[in-house]
Amino acid sequence: MRNCRHRAVISLVLILFICNTRCSIGEIIGNILGAYLGIDGINKKFLDKLEIREVIENMAKRLYD
Known part of the structure; x- marks a missing residue:
């Protein structure tokens, strides 16, 4: 998983x-x-640089529930 995650982040x-x-x-x-x-x-x-982080996290929580 670590290798896959590392490659994904580098790609992004x-x-x-x-x-x-x-x-x-x-x-x-x-x-x-x-x-x-x-x-x-x-x-x-x-995460610290994410724009409108609170909005995104609230939406993700609502979608998950």
Whole structure:
């Protein structure tokens, strides 16, 4: 799992570096990684920079319940 997670994060960072931080491809990959890894699998430094984090977390909780 660690190797897969590491590759996924590297892929996301490379795509965002190429496309800019608001690239739709990066958004799609970020959504997939978030669903796959869960909040515990996402590095805290990425979570801290997440825009509208509270809205996203509330929506995720409502979808889960």
